[in-house]
Amino acid sequence: MALLEVRGVTAGYGDTEILRNISMEVGEREIVSIIGPNGAGKSTLMKTIFGLLHPREGSVVFDGHDISRLQPYQIVERGMCYVPQVANVFTDLTVSENLEMGAFLAKTNDIAARMERIYEYFPRLKERRNQRAGKMSGGERQMVAMGSALMLDPKLVLMDEPSAGLSPKMVGVIFDQIRKINEAGPAILIVEQNAKLSLEMSDRGYVLASGENRFEGTGKELLNDPEVGRLYLGG
Amino acid sequence: MAEIVQNAPERSDDRTARERMMAALRSRTALGLALLLTLAVFWLLGQQQGATLSEMLSLTVWGVMLGGIIALGAIGLTLVYGVLKFPNFAHGELVTLGAYGALTFAAVLPMGPPMLPFSFGWELVAALILTMPAVSLIALAVDRVLFRPLRKRVASLVLFAMASLAAAFFLRSAIYLVWGSDFLFYYPGRANPAIDFPLDIRVQADQLFVFGLAVVLVILTWFLLERTRMGKAMRATANNPDLAQVRGINTERVIAWTWILGASLAAAGGVMYGLASQLRPEMGFWLLLPMFAAAIVGGLGSPVGAIAGAIIIGVAQQVSSAFLNPAYGPGVAFILLVIVLVLQPQGLFGQGGE
Numbered sequence: 001m002a003l004l005e006v007r008g009v010t011a012g013y014g015d016t017e018i019l020r021n022i023s024m025e026v027g028e029r030e031i032v033s034i035i036g037p038n039g040a041g042k043s044t045l046m047k048t049i050f051g052l053l054h055p056r057e058g059s060v061v062f063d064g065h066d067i068s069r070l071q072p073y074q075i076v077e078r079g080m081c082y083v084p085q086v087a088n089v090f091t092d093l094t095v096s097e098n099l100e101m102g103a104f105l106a107k108t109n110d111i112a113a114r115m116e117r118i119y120e121y122f123p124r125l126k127e128r129r130n131q132r133a134g135k136m137s138g139g140e141r142q143m144v145a146m147g148s149a150l151m152l153d154p155k156l157v158l159m160d161e162p163s164a165g166l167s168p169k170m171v172g173v174i175f176d177q178i179r180k181i182n183e184a185g186p187a188i189l190i191v192e193q194n195a196k197l198s199l200e201m202s203d204r205g206y207v208l209a210s211g212e213n214r215f216e217g218t219g220k221e222l223l224n225d226p227e228v229g230r231l232y233l234g235g
Numbered sequence: 236m237a238e239i240v241q242n243a244p245e246r247s248d249d250r251t252a253r254e255r256m257m258a259a260l261r262s263r264t265a266l267g268l269a270l271l272l273t274l275a276v277f278w279l280l281g282q283q284q285g286a287t288l289s290e291m292l293s294l295t296v297w298g299v300m301l302g303g304i305i306a307l308g309a310i311g312l313t314l315v316y317g318v319l320k321f322p323n324f325a326h327g328e329l330v331t332l333g334a335y336g337a338l339t340f341a342a343v344l345p346m347g348p349p350m351l352p353f354s355f356g357w358e359l360v361a362a363l364i365l366t367m368p369a370v371s372l373i374a375l376a377v378d379r380v381l382f383r384p385l386r387k388r389v390a391s392l393v394l395f396a397m398a399s400l401a402a403a404f405f406l407r408s409a410i411y412l413v414w415g416s417d418f419l420f421y422y423p424g425r426a427n428p429a430i431d432f433p434l435d436i437r438v439q440a441d442q443l444f445v446f447g448l449a450v451v452l453v454i455l456t457w458f459l460l461e462r463t464r465m466g467k468a469m470r471a472t473a474n475n476p477d478l479a480q481v482r483g484i485n486t487e488r489v490i491a492w493t494w495i496l497g498a499s500l501a502a503a504g505g506v507m508y509g510l511a512s513q514l515r516p517e518m519g520f521w522l523l524l525p526m527f528a529a530a531i532v533g534g535l536g537s538p539v540g541a542i543a544g545a546i547i548i549g550v551a552q553q554v555s556s557a558f559l560n561p562a563y564g565p566g567v568a569f570i571l572l573v574i575v576l577v578l579q580p581q582g583l584f585g586q587g588g589e
Contacts (some may be wrong), residue, residue: 050481076483084481093467101471104464105483148482233503 001064003028003187004049004080004156009050009058018044019211021058027203028113031178031188033142033219035195035232036208037105042191046160050082051075063155075103081149085160088145091134095125095144098133102148111151118147119179134153139170143177150181159190163197175201195232199223201234207232268578270532270547274554277567281557290488294553300442302529302549303449304511307504308522309529309541310456311497317473317536318493321395325377325518326501326526328406329370333502334509334518335414336366338421352440354427355510363506372499377402377490383487392471403520410516419514421517445507452503456496460519460538465492473536521565525552528568532575534585543583549570 002025011019011121018041032040047053049060051072059068062196067075072082081102090098099115106114119126122143133144142162149157162178163171171194179201182188192198199205202219207228215228222228281291308330315323340362347356381398429437460466465488472489474477480486501519508518529548533540551571552564559567575582 052481072480073483073485076481082481086479087475090471090474091477093471097467097471100464100467101479101482101484104468152483203528 002026003030003063004189005061006045006049007059007061009045009048009055009060011044011053011055013053017053017211019048022208022211022213024206024213024216025129026187026189028155029182029185029187030203031182031190031201033195033198033202033205034189034191034208035193035199035205035222036214037232038193040208040209041211043160046082046158046189046191050080050158051207052190059090061153073105076152076154079152079155080158081152081154081156082158083145083149083160085164089133089136089148092132094130094132095136096129096185098144098148098150099125099223102151106152114151114153118150121150121181122147138165139167139173142166142170142174146177150186154186156187156189159188161191161193163192163194171197196223241376258440262578263583266575267583269574269578273571274547274551277551277554277558281554284558286585287556291554291557292434293436293438294557296436296438297442298550299546300449300511300549300555301553302546303446303453304504304528305522305525306508306542306545307449307452307500307507307524307548309545309569310453310532310538311500312526313530313533313536313538313541314469314473314493315497316530318469318490319382320476321391321392322475322527323497324399324523325402326497327521327523328403328410329374329498329501329519330505330508330522331410331519332373332406333366333370334504334514335410335419335503335505336369337362337506337509338414338419338514340365340369341421349422349425352428352430353444354422354425354441359506360512361422363503366506367502368495370502370505371495371498373406375493376454377406378490378494388559389512407516407520414514417515419515421510441510445511448503448507452500456500456538459496463487469493469496470516524565524572525549525568527574528572531572531580532582534582537582537584540582540584 004026006022006024009022010017012022022045024034032091034045036042044053048055051067051070051074055068059066061067062075062078065078067078089091089123090101093101096115100111101120103114124141125147126141133141136144145157146162159178162174166174175197178188178190190198191201199219199222204218205216205222206213207215207222215222215225217225281294282288308326311329312323314324315326337359341358344358344361346358349356359402379404385395385398410589427439427441430443431437431441431528460470463561468479469487470486471482472486476486479489507523525548529542529544530541532547533542533544548568548571549569551560555567556564
């Protein structure tokens with residue numbers, strides 16, 4: 001059975017319906033991309049999966065349990081973490097305090113050991129562990145945000161546009177780390193504007209447009225699909 | 236159209252001398268200097284009214300001590316503002332409740348001899364320790380009845396502020412009802428001799444105790460906020476409530492601990508204020524303006540700023556009493572508040588409009 005299953009979800013804000021009958025799944029240890037134009041509902045889908053928004057119809061099943069009605073902290077407890085696109089670090093807190101907050105729900109007292117593991121992925125963070133996150137560059141902040149989400153050893157990490165606002169070089173660094181993180185265990189569900197790059201490293205992908213599923217397939221299939229290419233990959 | 240676009244970048248370099256001066260006036264350093272200047276003017280006015288140097292020095296020392304009491308209230312105010320994002324007008328009543336609560340606890344406990352050189356016995360220290368959790372429980376009850384339903388409905392800031400005003404009136408009426416409207420003393424008629432320091436500065440032993448305790452409580456608060464997981468979670472929630480939720484921080488628990496910390500400090504401040512003067516049902520209300528002024532001078536949401544602001548406000552209130560009726564103390568706090576709001580509303584340590 002898949003780790004995460006979205007079954008016919010319809011969701012939105014107020015009177016506006018943004019997602020219509022979306023179904024998708026993420027298997028254990030998979031990297032799955034959701035691509036699509038601006039306003040397609042990609043971020044809304046992420047928020048619905050993570051409990052920041054509750055579906056009107058359909059359900060979200062994670063690790064065999066229906067989580068559609070749970071609060072985010074209950075979902076974190078079950079092993080799913082989320083890296084928002086913006087405002088994803090505590091700017092007033094230092095790097096190590098940010099990481100510690102990522103493990104707020106940890107039952108055991110092994111914060112230092114957990115932090116060391118994050119510093120292995122991002123050695124730069126260790127050098128800067130006592131610096132306030134607000135004083136760091138966009139790429140470093142993205143590292144702090146990803147590191148905080150990994151502190152609890154999640155089974156699934158949701159990433160909302162990890163490449164947004166970064167230099168091409170930094171995008172390369174971040175994507176390399178995403179691949180490494182995935183090899184170490186957690187499945188990754190990624191929403192990206194930078195569709196080509198993210199499909200290249202994904203096992204599978206979904207194309208979302210106007211709040212509906214349009215295409216799905218392996219990363220390669222979507223990259224080679226002429227229609228997907230013409231509509232969503234810019235060529 | 237094209238011309239306007241071309242002109243736009245130049246304009247910022249081409250500011251008039253007046254604009255540049257105004258910008259310089261709005262920096263944090265300028266704000267600090269302006270506040271110091273105000274204190275200096277107060278000092279000179281005092282000396283002009285015939286106060287001697289040692290009298291002025293004594294007033295300054297008392298001002299720092301009053302600042303310690305104000306700081307305990309202002310830290311709570313600034314923390315509640317940071318985490319819950321509304322100005323809590325009922326904070327003064329938590330101060331009053333702390334003072335009266337300790338009076339009742341001390342009356343129940345067997346009275347010991349005064350712990351010389353202080354005017355009070357061990358029972359007041361025990362009462363202080365008991366009144367802090369008692370006032371915390373009241374603050375938690377008010378939150379449960381009043382503020383939590385508003386949070387559930389995502390009410391606007393105005394509603395929260397009005398609700399806290401209502402809570403202030405309710406709590407004050409309850410204080411009148413339980414303890415009456417007379418001025419009360421912890422130890423009526425007991426001597427409270429002053430100790431002489433160099434330069435003819437005279438300070439009562441009780442004042443030293445109050446200040447020492449304020450310093451200890453401030454250090455404990457700092458430790459809590461910087462070194463414990465719940466303290467860091469409070470700062471994280473104040474900084475970015477949405478992300479705190481995403482990281483799995485239970486916001487309601489953070490809010491409860493914020494009330495406990497804020498109310499405990501306010502209660503301790505109330506006991507100390509009652510020891511330094513007397514107990515009145517309005518004592519906390521009269522501290523509300525200085526507490527708000529201290530929190531805003533320091534920068535709302537910043538505990539360090541609240542301490543700095545409280546010392547400045549405390550000194551200003553005491554020094555100004557050399558040339559003004561001390562009843563105008565809150566008015567002096569108000570003057571400093573206006574200076575800050577005009578020059579640099581973010582205060583000395585506040586966040587720059589993030």
